[in-house]
Amino acid sequence: MSLSFHKMHANGDDFVIVDLRNSSNPITNVLARRMGDRNLGIGFNQLAVMLKCDDAAAQVLFWNADGSPLEVCGSATRGVAARLMGESNKASVVLRTERGLHTCERTATGAITVSMGEPHCGWSDIPLARDLDTTVLPLEGMPAACSMGNPHCTYFVDDLAALDIASIGPGIETHALFPLKTNVHFVQIINRRQIRLRIWERGGGIPQGSGSCACGAVVNGIRRGLLDECVEVACDGGNVTVQWTGAGQVLLTGPVEATFSGTFTHS
Known part of the structure; x- marks a missing residue:
């Protein structure tokens, strides 16, 4: 069986879109993992699958490169929105994800703004393993936590360049405090309106960027x-x-670009 796909990226955060609005959905965790393999498949940080939807332009389901599902991906949502806006010649579109409905608009500069939903900050909504103050967790470095449909843990640091993200990230991602694992952010504050962000992504390693992680870090x-x-x-x-x-809603605005299209053949 063959699947047509479109590869895109948002500031280097790459994702693949598969449009199944007019066909059945063959995507499983195993197939998503095969497609996400950068040596044997297409390679991506996230996979976005478009399905037919009665109350939105499309329903979108997401997978990480390791085959694990996630509720929302800010970068890939912007990519799907950009494709559908181009298809309909409109400047806005509504998409449905596991988080609900998302209004997406094209800005005057060509960037895409997505309403990412309301953050969840209660310990059981993130979720954490026990009832804690989510603004200051009892971990070294005193991070904060929230959910944007996926868990986020944010450290505020003085010098990003001094951190070995690849060594630190996995232990925090899989810490017992996070029963569903967590995305991990390291934030250096430039001023109250600018931050520098580096990420260890749950199920994905170190990406060039992440829309939902940017939202979680700012929240x-x-x-x-x-x-x-x-x-x-x-x-x-x-x-x-x-x-x-x-x-209320968190708004995410940023660019997306098409990379290439192709066909993935699987048995």
Whole structure:
């Protein structure tokens, strides 16, 4: 069987889109892992599968490269929105994910803004293994935690360059405090409207960027009183903007680009 796909990236955070609105969905954890293999498959940080939907332009399901599912991906959601806007010649579109409905709009500069949903900050919603104050966790470095549909743990540090993310990240991702594992952020605050972010991604390693991680990092920074309501987030691959008033929807704005299209053959 063959699957047509489109490879895209958002500031180097690469993802693959498969449009199954007019066909059945063959994607399983095993197939997603095969497709995500950078040596034997297509290679991606996330896979986004578009399905037919009655109350939105499409329902979108997501997988990490290791085959594990996730509720939402900010980068791939922007990519799906960009494709559907181009298809319909409209400047906005509504998508459905496991988090609910997301309004997506193209800005005057060509970037895509996505309403990413409300963050969840209760210990059981993230989830944590026990009832704790999620603004200051009892771990070395005193990180904060929240959920954007996937768990996020944010450390605020003085010098990102001094950290070995590849060595530190896996132990935090799999810490017993996070029963579903967690994305891990390391944030250096430039000022109240600018941060530098590096990421250890749950199920993915070190990406060039991540939309949901940028959102989670800013939400945790605002909750700690360190950041304003609109923050420019500089990741390894480029910048996005995150807006949150302290309540309601988080807005994520950033660019997406097409890389190539092809066909993946599987048995």
